[in-house]
Amino acid sequence: MTTVTHTVTKAPPWHGWVTADLSLNSLSTGVFAVAALCDLIGDLIGSAAYRPVVRIGYLAAFPLVLCDLACLVLDLGDPLRFFHMLRVFKPGSPMSVGVWSTSVFSGFAFMAWSLEIFDRSGFPAARVTIAVAGIVAALITAGYKGVLLSTTAQPGWKDSRWLGAELSISSGASGTAFLLAFAAILDAQPAMADLRAVLATVLILDLAAASVVAYEMRRAILARFTRAEIAGWYAAMLGGGGLAPLILIAASAAAPASIAAAVLTILGAIAMRHHLVMIPHRDVHDRRDAGPTSDRAEAGATGIQRSEVGPASRRS
């Protein structure tokens, strides 16, 4: 008896548009949340030091979330039916939760954007309300993506309980990095110094959470990628997107170092999301050195055995 093996589940039809969606979702929610935080703290201490980054954050978050929504619509099998997502609200479906939270977040992002475009000075109470409520909406919108993936039957995703936390923390890192880059370009002190401190703090949390997720998914990843691919991906994501920016921040307070750290953080986050999206599309077969070890690892990790269906022709 010869065998042909394959994974039982089917990979969802999610590719580049979903990678773009995950990345833009992370950026838009992170940028808004950090900008809103700076706005509230600036108000609290009576300082206008954060104004430049707050303005950039509020002006950028709404277009970013619009681009995110466009990616989601374009990814649908029938994009013209995108509004069918608003037919129901199902708390048991993370995608339904995300549709509504993203819609609500978009509203707050739009209001903040409008205040910046027109005149923000006359509506202090509205500004604070938008900032506080918008942060809550942004955090929900950033976190639901990971829960959406972890509550599926897909190999790797279904093994990770920390995916929602990691994507949420990663959004904080991406958003901070985005604002830090602009603060450095504008030489906005002391905002730049403060955002470097925030980025360093959030990156440490991000590295910890990403390591937990990588550990949780180890069996599915080992069964699908070669060791060289794993080393390359994790060097890019954790090394390039996490450790390198930390080193740059610690080594130098100069603007170029801050910009480089910001860019690496955002690129590392995009690489991580692309790697995540691609995991179910890699069948166990694809691993060039697949053998009994990888088969046992896959079977042990997922509890789903691969089928054994015999090809008669290989016996003749």
Add this chain to the structure above:
Amino acid sequence: MIALAKLIYPFRRPAPPAAKPPMGFFTDSTLCIGCKACEVACKQWNQLPSDGFEFSGDSYDNTKTLSATTWRHVVFVEQFPAGDGIARKPPVVPVPETPIDPETFSLDALLSGSDQGRWLMMSDVCKHCSAAPCEAACPTGALVFNEFSNVYIQNDICNGCGYCVAACPFGVITRSPHDGHAHKCTLCYDRQRDELIPACAKACPTESIQFGPMEELRVRAAKRVDELHRRGIADAYLYGDQPSATYSALGAFSLLLDKPSVYGLPDEPAMPQRNLGGDYAIAALGALAWIIAATVALAGNAILW
């Protein structure tokens, strides 16, 4: 006006039909002869497009898998001893060390279940799970339980997000490249509403595919397993007739002779949404952690100015 009507239409909800006794399938794989009448009947009744043809090299199974355009799939599993020197994994059933000798090979002995190996065949289909992950995942409400407790996709609502595909532990539901919507077995909902039996069950010449009220099918299946055990086929068991620790009962359950994975089924399916509450809680923890850390970093630095 037409555009407005199209916008409003998905949000209208007529009264659902009155609930009826749950109906489903019992597939007795020991009766399956691999004729694929079920595949043909399903394709014909539902007017499903052809998938093209290419030899898979996988016994007589050239359909390969369930998909948006194939709602019945007959699995062929060959379990014969090696004899040509090709290295293989050990067969699941115990077989003699010596290979089959074509001169002395006995077809009667093979069919009577001797130790010369065996051929397993089973018609795979959507399981119509009692607690379906695809239905729970669907964000548009396109996937519903109909009045017969079967999982049904409302094709005028589905927008092809693909989340049901990710949620299914059996790899059943698929998004079609033709219209961008998800499709799967409907348990011939249209035929049931006219008090007919599904096309596959109607076409099956050996009654391997049996359709009827779930309670009746479970009783019939249990009796069949007892009968097989009395006849010395101790391997026979039911897959999905009862809920397990991690998954609900199936509306289309089977009688199998080997591990589920041998037939391409998960050995221990698990409900993907069982971790929903915990995953939300950990995500909330992560969000709070970073926002508090950022606040402390910002506020601490601001105080130092």
